[in-house]
Amino acid sequence: xxxxxxxxxxxxxxxxxxxxxxxxxxxxxxxxxxxxxxxxxxxxxxxxxxxxxxxxxxxxxxxxxxxxxxxxxxxxxxxxxxxxxxxxxxxxxxxxxxxxxxxxxxxxxxxxxxxxxxxxxxxxxxxxxxxxxxxxxxxxxxxxxxxxxxxxxxxxxxxxxxxxxxxxxxxxxxxxxxxxxxxxxxxxxxxxxxxxxxxxxxxxxxxxxxxxxxxxxxxxxxxxxxxxxxxxxxxxxxxxxxxxxxxxxxxxxxxxxxxxxxxxxxxxxxxxxxxxxxxxxxxxxxxxxxxxxxxxxxxxxxxxxxxxxxxxxxxxxxxxxxxxxxxxxxxxxxxxxxxxxxxxxxxxxxxxxxxxxxxxxxxxxxxxx
Amino acid sequence: xxxxxxxxxxxxxxxxxxxxxxxxxxxxxxxxxxxxxxxxxxxxxxxxxxxxxxxxxxxxxxxxxxxxxxxxxxxxxxxxxxxxxxxxxxxxxxxxxxxxxxxxxxxxxxxxxxxxxxxxxxxxxxxxxxxxxxxxxxxxxxxxxxxxxxxxxxxxxxxxxxxxxxxxxxxxxxxxxxxxxxxxxxxxxxxxxxxxxxxxxxxxxxxxxxxxxxxxxxxxxxxxxxxxxxxxxxxxxxxxxxxxxxxxxxxxxxxxxxxxxxxxxxxxxx
Numbered sequence: 198x199x200x201x202x203x204x205x206x207x208x209x210x211x212x213x214x215x216x217x218x219x220x221x222x223x224x225x226x227x228x229x230x231x232x233x234x235x236x237x238x239x240x241x242x243x244x245x246x247x248x249x250x251x252x253x254x255x256x257x258x259x260x261x262x263x264x265x266x267x268x269x270x271x272x273x274x275x276x277x278x279x280x281x282x283x284x285x286x287x288x289x290x291x292x293x294x295x296x297x298x299x300x301x302x303x304x305x306x307x308x309x310x311x312x313x314x315x316x317x318x319x320x321x322x323x324x325x326x327x328x329x330x331x332x333x334x335x336x337x338x339x340x341x342x343x344x345x346x347x348x349x350x351x352x353x354x355x356x357x358x359x360x361x362x363x364x365x366x367x368x369x370x371x372x373x374x375x376x377x378x379x380x381x382x383x384x385x386x387x388x389x390x391x392x393x394x395x396x397x398x399x400x401x402x403x404x405x406x407x408x409x410x411x412x413x414x415x416x417x418x419x420x421x422x423x424x425x426x427x428x429x430x431x432x433x434x435x436x437x438x439x440x441x442x443x444x445x446x447x448x449x450x451x452x453x454x455x456x457x458x459x460x461x462x463x464x465x466x467x468x469x470x471x472x473x474x475x476x477x478x479x480x481x482x483x484x485x486x487x488x489x490x491x492x493x494x495x496x497x498x499x500x501x502x503x504x505x506x507x508x509x510x511x512x513x514x515x516x517x518x519x520x521x522x523x524x525x526x527x528x529x530x531x532x533x534x535x536x537x538x539x540x541x542x543x544x545x546x547x548x549x550x551x552x553x554x555x556x557x558x559x560x561x562x563x564x565x566x
Numbered sequence: 567x568x569x570x571x572x573x574x575x576x577x578x579x580x581x582x583x584x585x586x587x588x589x590x591x592x593x594x595x596x597x598x599x600x601x602x603x604x605x606x607x608x609x610x611x612x613x614x615x616x617x618x619x620x621x622x623x624x625x626x627x628x629x630x631x632x633x634x635x636x637x638x639x640x641x642x643x644x645x646x647x648x649x650x651x652x653x654x655x656x657x658x659x660x661x662x663x664x665x666x667x668x669x670x671x672x673x674x675x676x677x678x679x680x681x682x683x684x685x686x687x688x689x690x691x692x693x694x695x696x697x698x699x700x701x702x703x704x705x706x707x708x709x710x711x712x713x714x715x716x717x718x719x720x721x722x723x724x725x726x727x728x729x730x731x732x733x734x735x736x737x738x739x740x741x742x743x744x745x746x747x748x749x750x751x752x753x754x755x756x757x758x759x760x761x762x763x764x765x766x767x768x769x770x771x772x773x774x775x776x777x778x779x780x781x782x783x784x785x786x787x788x789x790x791x792x793x794x795x796x797x798x799x800x801x802x803x804x805x806x807x808x809x810x811x812x813x814x815x816x817x818x819x820x821x822x823x824x825x826x827x828x829x830x831x832x833x834x835x836x
Contacts, residue, residue, distance in 0.1 A: 200661070200665060200668070200669050201658070201660075201661070201669060204658070204660040204661050204665065205660055208659075208660035209660075472656075473658050473659070476652075476656045476658065477658075478641070479615075479617060479644070479650055479652075479656075480644065480645065480649075480650055480670050480717070481641045481642065481643075481644035481645025481646070481648070481670065481721075482641060482645070482670075483638065483641040483642075560617055561608075561612050561617055561618055563652060563654075563656055564608050564611065564612060564652065564653070564729055
């Protein structure tokens with residue numbers, strides 16, 4: 198770092214604090230938003246990814262977990278189990294609804310699954326019973342944490358009461374969580390006997406899932422057969438599809454704010470030091486040296502701002518999540534690296550306009566008192 | 567400088583700041599350039615220092631014809647061959663005295679123990695060993711000018727150009743600076759060119775030249791304004807006789823001040 202850079206930068210601490218603060222806030226916001234996007238993206242697709250199924254069968258038009266408007270008669274689904282390549286199959290009932298505990302209401306996805314196959318059931322039971330019995334329910338741990346529902350409590354869902362006997366993980370969709378009952382209990386509560394929302398197929402050779410899905414859809418146009426990868430992707434897209442443009446706009450605004458603060462402080466610092474830069478020109482420093490001074494100042498401002506902003510995200514992220522459970526963040530080093538790149542771009546742009554100002558400084562002006 | 571001219575503007579609005587002047591300064595001498603305001607002294611100085619290109623003529627500094635160089639090559643010439651001293655000292659406010667000198671040495675990079683040592687040596691030579699870590703705002707006017715001298719000497723240039731080096735100094739410090747410049751010229755074998763209104767600079771000059779209306783004049787008779795101390799040309803200056811002596815002034819205001827209290831400026835009766 199040039200001597201002049203270091204001295205100019207650190208001799209005016211309030212200005213440095215403002216410019217670093219502006220960059221730090223922009224970095225904080227960008228990193229938070231990216232981490233939020235990653236966190237949500239991970240959450241909303243995790244259950245669909247975790248279910249041990251190669252193909253999801255539903256009525257035509259249903260291709261994700263959330264738009265669970267599919268109704269499949271089980272007698273029509275049974276022949277699927279005899280298809281070549283199918284190792285086993287299992288029906289799954291899924292219904293979005295509002296559950297209550299006392300006066301507290303919360304959105305859930307009621308999942309009725311077959312405990313024998315365990316396909317579509319809790320991905321991982323963290324506490325309590327591994328399987329719900331009659332009148333019993335397993336809730337996602339995120340729901341338990343957010344609404345204070347614990348083992349032994351009673352919640353109402355689907356028109357009846359259920360006793361909470363276990364907590365699972367992997368079923369948090371941020372805006373809704375999974376609750377698990379047996380398939381027959383779900384069918385009975387919802388008065389949907391012999392019906393299912395999805396039929397899950399597990400294949401002998403999973404690499405054949407795309408081929409088999411096509412064959413099923415060709416044979417039965419009223420059926421939607423979606424591979425597990427596509428089903429998880431569609432589930433993510435259902436939630437994230439509308440959020441991504443909003444997040445993108447906020448990200449751009451954050452970048453602009455950081456750029457504006459950095460550019461304004463560096464520009465005013467350059468204008469205030471115009472006479473000194475004129476002196477340096479007069480005593481024999483070329484424009485290249487002065488440009489380097491300004492760029493170094495900008496880079497250091499950016500570096501300090503990035504360290505503070507990214508550091509605050511790492512520290513404040515988990516704390517925010519504790520306070521606001523919907524604030525699910527996932528910090529990836531690749532994203533942090535990306536934000537570093539954005540910050541670099543920000544400070545380089547911030548330094549550009551002042552350099553034009555430097556080029557215009559006439560060293561002869563320093564001869565005026 | 568040979569046949570150097572500088573014209574600002576063009577056509578009817580053209581202003582000739584320098585009119586085909588010839589000038590030479592040798593190593594080891596102090597040349598003082600005097601003249602009224604608007605004479606072209608600053609233009610002369612900035613052209614001599616390769617900060618401004620003349621409209622015509624050639625300028626050589628230590629054998630280098632700077633008028634033939636490209637614009638981007640001039641900063642290196644200024645840095646290596648010319649040392650500037652400014653009327654307002656023009657030190658960098660965020661840098662200490664030591665750093666102000668050190669920054670101009672070599673390419674101004676922060677590394678370089680040798681550069682720091684040279685800066686320290688120069689400041690010690692100028693009696694500022696106790697002020698190395700002081701910021702400009704903590705220095706007196708005389709100390710600032712000595713730091714400026716050290717900075718001007720930092721790269722061992724052949725030419726020192728000083729613009730009104732005593733203008734912002736009291737008489738004692740002004741005398742110190744003048745004598746330092748003479749000492750530098752003689753002992754360090756530099757050519758020192760000083761632009762000044764200060765009559766006292768004559769005492770340390772090897773030569774005094776008078777610049778007026780863009781031309782050097784050799785037939786000028788000068789006197790010192792007793793009120794402000796400026797050197798004025800007798801032929802065109804407002805004048806007043808008092809007790810048998812003629813006094814010359816730079817402007818009517820100084821004449822009026824003198825008239826109001828001549829004893830104050832002319833001294834006790836002789």
